[in-house]
Every structure is written in C-alpha cells, then in structure tokens.
Amino acid sequence: MTEPLPRLLVVIPAWNEEQTIAAVIDEVRQAVPTADVLVVNDGSSDDTVTVAERAGATVLDLPLNLGVGGAMRAGFKYALRGGYALAAQIDADGQHDPAHLPDLWEAMSRHGADIVIGARFAGEGDYTVRGPRRWAMSLLAAVLSKVCGTRLTDTTSGFKLMNARALATFAANYQAEYLGDTVEALVIAARSHLLVRQVGVAMRPRAGGTPSHDPLKAAVFLMRAFLALVISLSRPAAPLPEPARPDPVPEGVRS
Amino acid sequence: MSGYFFALTLCILTIAFLVLLLRRRWIREKYAVIWMVVAVGIAVLGAFPGLAVRVARLVGVEIPANLVFAVAIVTLLAVCIQLSIGVSQLDERVRTLTEEVAMLRLQTQTLQAQAQAPASAPTVAPADQAPRSATPPVSHTP
Numbered sequence: 001m002t003e004p005l006p007r008l009l010v011v012i013p014a015w016n017e018e019q020t021i022a023a024v025i026d027e028v029r030q031a032v033p034t035a036d037v038l039v040v041n042d043g044s045s046d047d048t049v050t051v052a053e054r055a056g057a058t059v060l061d062l063p064l065n066l067g068v069g070g071a072m073r074a075g076f077k078y079a080l081r082g083g084y085a086l087a088a089q090i091d092a093d094g095q096h097d098p099a100h101l102p103d104l105w106e107a108m109s110r111h112g113a114d115i116v117i118g119a120r121f122a123g124e125g126d127y128t129v130r131g132p133r134r135w136a137m138s139l140l141a142a143v144l145s146k147v148c149g150t151r152l153t154d155t156t157s158g159f160k161l162m163n164a165r166a167l168a169t170f171a172a173n174y175q176a177e178y179l180g181d182t183v184e185a186l187v188i189a190a191r192s193h194l195l196v197r198q199v200g201v202a203m204r205p206r207a208g209g210t211p212s213h214d215p216l217k218a219a220v221f222l223m224r225a226f227l228a229l230v231i232s233l234s235r236p237a238a239p240l241p242e243p244a245r246p247d248p249v250p251e252g253v254r255s
Numbered sequence: 256m257s258g259y260f261f262a263l264t265l266c267i268l269t270i271a272f273l274v275l276l277l278r279r280r281w282i283r284e285k286y287a288v289i290w291m292v293v294a295v296g297i298a299v300l301g302a303f304p305g306l307a308v309r310v311a312r313l314v315g316v317e318i319p320a321n322l323v324f325a326v327a328i329v330t331l332l333a334v335c336i337q338l339s340i341g342v343s344q345l346d347e348r349v350r351t352l353t354e355e356v357a358m359l360r361l362q363t364q365t366l367q368a369q370a371q372a373p374a375s376a377p378t379v380a381p382a383d384q385a386p387r388s389a390t391p392p393v394s395h396t397p
Contacts, residue, residue, distance in 0.1 A: 040357075062357045066350055074354040081358075176350055 005105055006085035008035040011075035013068050013158075014092035015042040018051045021092050025055040028090065031098040038078060039092070040071040048092075068158065069181035073174035080164075080171045087167055089160045096159040100201040104161040107199045114166040114194035117152065118159030118201035132218035140225050144186050147233070148196045156182045159201060166194050179228045187232040262301035269294040286341070289334055293327075 010028050014021050021039065028037050039052040043065030052059050060078055062071060072089060079087040088104070090096045096118060104116045137156065144155045158181070162170065169192045175184045189196055273290055276282045300307050300323065311319040 058361065060357045060361050062353050064349070064353050066353060070350055070353070073350075074357060077354055078358060078361075176346075 005032065005034060005102070007083070008032060008086040008088060008101075008105075009075075009079045009082065009084040010035050010037050010088045010090060010098070010101070011072065011079065012037065012039045012052075012057070012090050012092050013042055013071035013075065014039050014044065014048050014052065015065065015068075015071075016044045016046045016048060017092035018044075018047045020094045021048055021052050022055040024090065024092055024094050024098070025052060025057045027094075028098040028101075029056070032101050035088075035101075036082075036084075038075055040075045042066060042068070042071040067176050067178075067180075069174050069185075070176035072181055073171060073176070076162075076167050076171040076174060080167050084167070085164050087162050089158060089162075091158045095203050097202060097204060100159070100199070101161070103199050103201065104159075107197055108161055108163065111197045112195060113197040114163050115189055115196045116161045117154065117157050117196065117198040118161075119152065119154035119157055119198040120201070120203045132215040133221065136218050136222035136225065139222070140183065140229070143229060144183065148186055148190045150196055150198070152186075152196070152198050154198070155186060158182070169194060177228070179225055183225055183228050184232045187229065259301055259304065263298060266294050266298035266301060270298070286337070289330070289337065293330055 010032070012021070012024060012028075017024075025037055025039070028035065037057040038060055039048070039057045040060045041049050041052070041062060043062055049059050049061055060074055062074060066074070075089075076087060086105070086108075088101055090098060100118055104118055107113065108116045137154070141153050141155050145152045156179070166189065169188065170185065173188050174181065177184070186196065270291065273282075273287050273294065277284060277287050307319040307323055311317070311322040314322065316322040316325075
C-alpha cells in the first residue's frame with residue numbers, strides 16, 4: 001500500500017444471499033480491518049439481514065427490491081452522509097476476493113483515479129467467458145474504453161472502488177435500470193470527468209450458477225447493453241453536482 | 256333513434272363519469288384533461304357529423320372516418336406516453352423514498368441500541384436486535 005487507507009465503506013448489495021453473505025463479510029474484515037461494512041439488503045425474502053448483522057455488518061434494509069443499481073445508490077448516499085472518503089462495491093455471492101481491495105486502493109492513489117474497477121479479464125486469474133457473450137462483452141469493453149479514455153476489459157464488473165468525488169456523482173445519478181450500475185455508470189463517470197482505471201483481479205467462480213453461454217441470451221444482453229449505452233451517451237452531460245461534500249472545505253477559499 | 260343520438264349519449268356519459276372521478280379525487284386533473292378533450296371532441300363530431308367531412312376534405316383525407324380513426328389513434332398514443340412518463344416518475348420517487356426509509360430505519364435502530372446499551376448488559380449485546388455497528392449514527396449534513 002502506498003498511502004494509508006482513508007475511511008472506507010465497503011458496500012455489499014445483497015438480494016437473497018444468506019448462504020454466502022457471512023463469508024464475504026468475514027473476508028472483507030480480514031482484508032481491510034479498518035473498513036466499515038454496509039450490507040444493503042435489497043428486499044430479500046430470506047434471512048440475509050439477520051445473517052449479515054450477526055456477522056457484524058451494518059445493514060441498510062430496503063423495504064422493496066430496487067435492483068443492484070438501486071441498492072448501490074442507497075449505499076452511496078449512506079457513505080456520503082456518513083462522510084466516508086472511499087466506498088467499495090463488492091458482490092455478495094463471493095465471486096470477488098476482498099483481498100484485492102488494497103490493490104484497488106494502490107491503483108487509485110498511483111493513478112489519481114476516481115474510480116478503480118476490479119477487472120476479470122486483465123491477465124489475473126483464470127475466469128473466462130466464451131462464445132457470443134464473450135464477444136458481446138469485448139465489444140462493450142472496446143466502446144467504453146473509448147468513452148472513458150482508458151483500456152477497460154471488464155465493464156460489467158461489480159467490484160469497484162470509488163472516491164468521494166465519484167460517490168457524490170453516483171449518489172445523485174446511479175441508475176436502477178438494467179446495466180445502469182455498470183455500463184451507464186461508466187458513461188456518467190466519463191461525462192463527469194471522473195478518472196477511471198482498472199486493475200486485474202482474480203475472480204472466483206460464482207457460488208451459484210455459471211455464466212450462461214446461450215447465444216440468444218448473449219444477443220439479448222448485447223442489445224440491452226447497447227441500448228443502455230446509446231441512450232446514456234446521447235444524454236446531455238449531467239451538470240456536475242457540486243455536492244455538499246462532507247469533508248469540510250474552508251468557505252473563504254472559493255471566492 | 257339515430258346513431259348520432261347514441262354517440263352523443265355515450266360522450267355525455269363519459270364526461271359525467273370523468274367529472275365524477277375528478278370530484279372524488281380518483282384521478283388527478285392532469286390525467287383527466289386529455290380525456291375530457293377527447294370526450295368533448297367526439298361529442299362535437301357526433302352532434303355535427305358534417306364537420307368531420309369538411310375537415311377531412313380540408314386536410315385531404317378521402318374518407319372522413321379514417322381521419323377520425325387516425326386522430327383517435329394518435330390521441331391514445333399520446334395518453335399512453337403520458338402515462339409511461341407518469342409511471343417512470345413514480346418509480347423514481349418510490350426509489351428515493353425507499354432509500355430514505357431504509358436509512359431512517361437504520362438510524363432508529365442504532366439510536367435505540369445506543370439508548371438500551373447502558374441499561375442492559377454492556378458486554379454481550381444480543382446480535383439479532385442490536386446491529387453491532389462501529390459507525391456512529393449517520394449524521395445528516397445538509
């Protein structure tokens with residue numbers, strides 16, 4: 001680690017993840033003992049809340065299911081109000097290894113990035129997706145690399161580290177729609193002049209289910225992804241929310 | 256009894272029904288207005304069928320009925336789009352409220368746990384009730 005890690009909130013969006021959530025929380029604790037862990041329960045019908053609380057996480061319990069994007073925006077708002085300097089997003093199914101969090105932080109401080117993505121296809125690990133879905137993802141990655149001005153190989157990764165600037169932008173703009181938390185979020189980030197970088201991370205196979213290789217599903221995925229992409233690109237750049245940042249900046253400085 | 260009378264009766268009934276709904280606040284005025292316009296339009300056309308013929312000739316549509324149909328379809332389309340917009344806005348509002356409810360709930364829980372902590376055994380708090388959060392209650396900085 002280059003610099004000491006500032007106050008970090010690890011946000012774990014969880015929807016019916018009672019099987020895996022406790023292990024993920026424990027791993028985060030081990031990897032970054034100083035971080036606070038927030039599980040955003042996205043209207044689960046199982047015991048996710050109790051399990052997560054017992055594992056020692058703070059639980060933000062959404063009364064309705066909002067989708068990953070919705071859960072994450074709630075998490076960002078919590079982070080912003082709690083005055084966190086950094087927030088990380090990790091999947092609750094255990095496919096991301098929290099041990100990589102320090103790597104993400106290292107990359108963030110090295111590049112001065114606002115968002116660092118833990119990418120699956122960047123050399124590290126042996127996670128592969130084949131066939132049409134793979135092509136769809138590479139095509140998406142190529143376009144988004146252009147948009148963000150950096151090489152991105154895994155644009156649909158849910159493993160990210162964001163600083164306060166990115167947090168403020170996302171707390172206002174994170175979309176609850178399909179791929180709104182990944183593809184659209186990257187476009188919003190680029191439009192708001194946030195610096196995006198990626199770091200290769202090893203991914204573990206998901207605890208439940210394997211990525212689908214069905215060409216039809218891949219085609220649907222591609223179409224929806226590009227619809228999201230085209231629409232978010234055609235949108236006028238959102239006026240940068242100059243938010244009330246929690247860290248106190250002396251008032252006189254700006255005049 | 257002529258067909259025109261039948262059409263007219265239908266329109267008047269529609270308008271009366273809409274007014275009733277509005278009076279009971281079952282629909283909001285912004286959604287009712289377009290329906291009122293439609294009902295009045297049909298009533299006028301029903302009362303003076305010659306009007307449709309003249310308008311059709313004016314805009315160059317051969318069969319007056321087709322003009323009426325086309326206008327009706329466009330109007331219905333507009334209503335559908337308006338409803339879609341309304342639903343999307345509601346979605347966003349529900350989302351924001353959901354976030355706030357969750358945050359308030361967490362805050363209440365934390366405060367409750369803090370208030371109870373000194374009274375009950377301070378070392379072992381029951382894990383199910385008290386979220387063992389290391390963070391202080393979320394402070395709202397305006």
